[in-house]
Amino acid sequence: SAVISQKPSRDICQRGTSLTIQCQVDSQVTMMFWYRQQPGQSLTLIATANQGSEATYESGFVIDKFPISRPNLTFSTLTVSNMSPEDSSIYLCSVVGNTGELFFGEGSRLTVL
Amino acid sequence: EDQVTQSPEALRLQEGESSSLNCSYTVSGLRGLFWYRQDPGKGPEFLFTLYSAGEEKEKERLKATLTKKESFLHITAPKPEDSATYLCAVQAMFSGGYNKLIFGAGTRLAVHP
Numbered sequence: 001s002a003v004i005s006q007k008p009s010r011d012i013c014q015r016g017t018s019l020t021i022q023c024q025v026d027s028q029v030t031m032m033f034w035y036r037q038q039p040g041q042s043l044t045l046i047a048t049a050n051q052g053s054e055a056t057y058e059s060g061f062v063i064d065k066f067p068i069s070r071p072n073l074t075f076s077t078l079t080v081s082n083m084s085p086e087d088s089s090i091y092l093c094s095v096v097g098n099t100g101e102l103f104f105g106e107g108s109r110l111t112v113l
Numbered sequence: 114e115d116q117v118t119q120s121p122e123a124l125r126l127q128e129g130e131s132s133s134l135n136c137s138y139t140v141s142g143l144r145g146l147f148w149y150r151q152d153p154g155k156g157p158e159f160l161f162t163l164y165s166a167g168e169e170k171e172k173e174r175l176k177a178t179l180t181k182k183e184s185f186l187h188i189t190a191p192k193p194e195d196s197a198t199y200l201c202a203v204q205a206m207f208s209g210g211y212n213k214l215i216f217g218a219g220t221r222l223a224v225h226p
Contacts, residue, residue, distance in 0.1 A: 001159070033213075042200065042216040043157070058213075092156050100145050100204060102214055104156035 002027055002095050004105035012111045013083055020079045021108045023093030028073035033102065034066070035092040043092065049076045083112045115140045115205050119217035126224050129190050134199055134220045137183040142206030146184050147214060148177050149200040157200055191224045198222070 003026040013019050023032065034046040046066055047055040055068040069077045080087050093105040120135045138146065145164050149157035161170040163179040170177045174195065176187045186199055198221050202214040 004156075042218045043202075043214075044216075045213045048213075094156075097159070099162055101147055101159050101162050102157075102202075103159060107154075107156045109154065 001097060002029065002103050004093055004095060004103060006091075006093055006105040006108050008108055009106060010109040010111075012113060014113055015084055017083055018079055018081045019083065019110060020077050021091050021093075021110075023076045023078070023105060025074045025095055029095045030073070031096060032070065032076045033094045033096075034068065034076075034078045035094060035104075037090040037092060037107070039088070046078070046091075080110065083110075085112045088112045115203065115215050117201055117203055117215050117217035119199075119201050119220050121220060122218070123221040124223070126188075126191055126222070128192055128224055128226050131187070131189045131191070133188070134186040134222070135183060136186070136201030136217055138201075138203045139182075140203050140205045140215075144204040144206050144212060146179055147202045147204070148175075148184070148186055149202065151198045151200055151219070160199075188222070191222075193224045193226055196222055196224045 005024045007022045032049045035043045036046050037043050045058050046061045047057045049055045049068045049070040051070045051073050067079045088111050090107040090109050092107045094102045117138045145162050147162050148160040151157045161177040166181045168179050174189050178185045198219040200219045202216040204212050204214050
């Protein structure tokens with residue numbers, strides 16, 4: 001299984017600001033995924049990040065709000081832009097294992113005041 | 114529409130009291146069903162993948178089973194350290210490419226000594 005590191009692990013931000021979350025994987029992977037887990041809710045896929053191409057966003061998520069970078073095969077960033085309290089969530093980075101399972105990072109817990 | 118429903122939402126057990134968690138799903142062709150464990154403040158930890166009806170997987174006190182409509186996670190003689198949220202996710206058949214996982218809302222398990 002891959003080792004996935006996320007930074008920051010948690011942050012408290014002011015409304016209207018932006019925060020960039022970093023995800024580092026210990027091996028090269030083709031696809032990386034960003035999930036959101038709102039308080040008391042399950043996981044929802046935000047977007048799929050492929051190296052060398054634009055990210056693919058799920059319904060309800062747009063690039064202007066959640067810009068993603070994927071500069072190489074081991075690293076990705078997710079930015080949460082112009083934050084509001086509704087953006088308070090855990091943001092999770094994940095990669096696919098050999099048999100289709102997802103492996104997750106520890107998550108970045110974001111609180112927006 | 115592909116959907117995953119987990120029950121119960123929360124379960125409280127005494128140490129040693131065996132029980133089962135349910136994951137029912139509707140999907141247009143099942144590619145795989147996944148079970149995860151999530152501890153508070155952490156990312157989901159992969160437990161099992163099941164691919165076809167009748168398949169079973171075991172790990173320590175946990176056993177996962179699969180039918181055409183649902184999966185069960187059986188917990189035998191649980192210990193307090195088994196307390197966590199257990200997530201179920203399905204992956205639907207698709208012609209080519211990676212197919213996103215659809216997660217249920219989870220079952221919060223509390224095992225008391």
